[in-house]
Amino acid sequence: MVTNTGGINDQGFCQLSWEGLKRLRDDKGYVVSYIESKQDADYFTNLDKAIDYGANFVWAIGFAMAEAAYLTARINPDVDVDFGIIDASTNGDQKLTGVLFANEEPSFIVGYIAGRTTKTNKVGFVGGIESDNIYAFEYGYLSGVAYAAHELGKKIDVNSQYAESFTDSAKGRSIAQKMISDGADIVYHAAGSVGIGVIEAAKEAGKFAIGVDMDQSFLAPENVLTSAIKRVDQAIYELTPKLIAKEITGGKDVVLRLRDGDFLGIPEDHHLMPKGVYEDALKISEKIKSGEIVVPASKDGYEKFEKSLA
Amino acid sequence: MNVLIKFLKRPVASSLLAILLGFAVAAAILATTGFNPFETFGTLFYGALGKPKYITNVIIKATPILLTGVSVAFAFQTGLFNIGAEGQYVLGTICATIVGVTCNFPAPIQIPLVVLSGALGGALLGAFVGFLKARFGIHEVITSIMTNWIMLYLCNFVVSTEAFHKPNSNTALTVNPSSYTMVLPQWKMSDEGIEYLLKVPWLRDILLKTDLNFGFVVAIFVAVLAGILLTRTKLGYELRAVGFNPEAARFTGIGVKRSVVACMLISGGICGLAGALNITGISPHTITTLAAQEGYGFNGLSVAFIAGCSTVGCIPASLLFSGLTYGGMTVQQMMGVPSEIINIMIGVIVFFTALPAMAPKIATWLERRKKARQSIDTDANAGEA
Known part of the structure; x- marks a missing residue:
């Protein structure tokens, strides 16, 4: 290689x-x-x-x-x-x-978990550089949040922002800090090393971050809620x-x-989630596998998905 | 013994000694980490020189660091430390990309336009640093380290602008093919070209599997020209006089401030040229979002010091440097040696070349020992008599 x-x-x-x-x-x-x-x-x-x-x-x-x-x-x-x-x-x-x-699928699951876990009804997303690849993360996540909000019968705001970088962790930190001060209590990232800053910001503020690609809980064991794993x-x-x-x-x-198979998913560790959320997330995962939920990976798809929920 | 002493007094001896010591230290490190040093060096040489296309690649990869090396050596000889080679190189790539994407003239106009725009960008940045030094006395090391980072972020900014960003990638748009400076760029990538070259293995290896381009010829020309400029012209005399002693130079009526700006202008221009030639000469023919400095300028510093800051000496030094890094890839692949060991070896070589007086000192020591022995001999002879 x-x-x-x-x-x-x-x-x-x-x-x-x-x-x-x-x-x-x-x-x-x-x-x-x-x-x-x-x-x-x-x-x-x-x-x-x-x-x-x-x-x-x-x-x-x-x-x-x-x-x-x-x-x-x-x-x-x-x-x-x-x-x-x-x-x-x-x-x-x-x-x-x-x-x-299919990065939108684990993003959907972590979005669902975020939607179920948020107390402020505000969550955030930090992307790297805008591209179709990262849109899949973003809109998968947005759809997952929307799905949870629909299930709970409430409205959850998602604040999405792009760092225009995959490496500038200081920028990730400042974006996440802004989101948290605006009321978000969970921030998901799909931004490479920028996400290190996102997780740091969550740790400092005592809020949650969601990791990406691998189980990132080693970066902040009490603040990384879960991760969207890509094996x-x-x-x-x-x-x-x-x-x-x-x-x-x-x-x-x-x-x-x-x-x-065993290529995508979330880690087993779920001690930071409210009771029952992990089990429900696994059910969501099964629904995606069976095709009952088709996760959108683009803006258009997301808008259609949101309408289909209402 | 006399031949050895004479040889050690020549400037090239320091470089050769440093290279030998570098290999020796690397061998010791390899042996302690469980790799056979001789096998490793064998693989290293094979990886750099084992096939015609490897040699070609070593030359191609030597081109930018030869130019940045000449730039650093040139500035150093006039008393300036151009650590901003990196930023000037990056600005060269940025300017070349912008011009190469925007303009699309026939090759005879396009190529000089793109290449000169890169050189101009680097030259202006260099002159800016020189101006700050001449006008306000701000040390060029401070300002040029800053401009290195400014250029890195400028590069990332240009890549992200709508006009130049290539969708769904981390690069800017590629320059128009009329800017390419490879050998037969259009023909070799056409279907007929590939079909023909598949039948001629040696030509295919060199043409198709490498980005063989005219950059190295230009680089050698620049290295020689810079040497002539320094030693054979009035401007070069003034520049070096300022380097040796600015006060004395001013006393003799040389415009010191003007010299500083002129030197940085030339030095920066050479780095910008390196950047432009990389854009026109090798794939991906565009700039990329940079996470960290790519090191073309910093490697130029190493090249310049291996060469003892002789501009012409940069030619073999750049080939050595690129041979080590390119051959190092094969070492990594075949033997699993971490690339860090190769980096340590290069580092050790640069470290020892930073002691320019080493070889002459050994020469003096040998001379003294010889004299001492002779006098003992004569004393002994006298005693007998």
Whole structure:
């Protein structure tokens, strides 16, 4: 695998991916290796090095590597190697599989939990940089909150804001502080390191934050209400053998949903939630899996969803 | 012995000695962390020089740090410490991207336009820092560290503006293809080009699998030109005189303030050129939201000091630096050595080159020892007689 500039100790995405590959090595005897990119200009040349290494399958980690992955797949039609990219769509090249997560689904669940837990009837959302990917988090969350509000027969306000960054944790902190002083008592983030600041702000104010991607409760055990988990490691662990065996053919996207297995969800720890909320959240999860609730991932979808509730 | 002493007195000896010591320290660290140093170095050299395309990539990746290195070395020779190379580089990429996206002329007009706009951006930023020093006496290290961060956030701002943001990505729009400075950029990526190149493996490796471009030629030209400017022209004489002793320079009638601004203008321009050539020469041909400094300018500092602040010396130094970092990727992949070890090795080399008097000192010590031994010999001979 080739990482983006985060490197394999990024406490997130790349680290999880490498965990997945290490499990493949330990459980199934795969030969695995990684290269960390230091600059954007390294993506293309590092993918090429991974081919020279003799890999059968090469993972590009993160949507920033999409262009480099398209190019690499295109100029190597005769080499026996396939590529996968996490969090980005394939361009249709037969050698390239895109792996996407239905991020709106766990966002819906944590939105539901937020809606059930809030005492001030005000919750917040902090996004990274505006894109379709982050909209899925936002509108999934908004829908979950709306669903809970409908169930409780009350109105819950959601304050959404974008930090225009995935790295500026000071900005995340100030946005969250503003939201909390405006009355919000739970803030969810989908903003990478910006979220570290969000969680810090919640900790200082004694309010709740909701983590993303991995169980972030280690950052503030008494303030991280829950997390919307995206298990990149599990995806790599399960998909790599299938992709190498060509059970999944390239040129298409694999979209991982709640119903597909152990890829998305919330952590088991629920000691901060009111009684019964965790059990209800699991019921919501089942409803999403069965298709009873179809979670919207865009603004239009959310508006329709809200109307369908009323 | 005499040959050794003579060699140690030459400036290049310090650099070579530092490189050797760097490898020695890295070997010790590798051995203590359980990796075979010889195997690791073997992999490192293979990763940098093992295939024609690796060598090509080393050259491509040396281009920007050669230029930033020349910029730092140039400023250093005139008594200025241009730690703002990073910011000037970033502004170069920003200007080149803005111009390259907005304008779309035929290549013979577009390329000079894009490249010069980047150089101009860097030059103006450098001149600004020089002006602050000349007019208000604010130290260039302070101001240029600040401008580094201002440029980083300016870059992120430009990426996020509606006019330049590429939707659903963390990059700006790519510059128009007429700005590309690779070898045969349009043809090699066309279907016919790919089809043809697939049949010619060596050419495919170099053309298709790398972004082979003309940047390095320009960079060498600039390195030589900067050297000539410093040592063979009136302007260079004045700049260096100011570097050696500003008071004495002013006494002889040299405009010290003007010199400081001129030096920073040139130094900044070279960094801006590095940024522009990276935009036109290598993918992704655009700027990205930066979480931290990418290090093109700071690596330039390392290159300049490995080269002992000789502008022409930056050519081999930049190749060494890029060979180490690029080959380091292979070490990581094949042997699982953390890239930090490679960074430590580069750090140690830079550390030892920061002691420029080391080699001459060893030379003097050897000389003294030789003389001492000779005098003992002559004493002994005298005693016998």
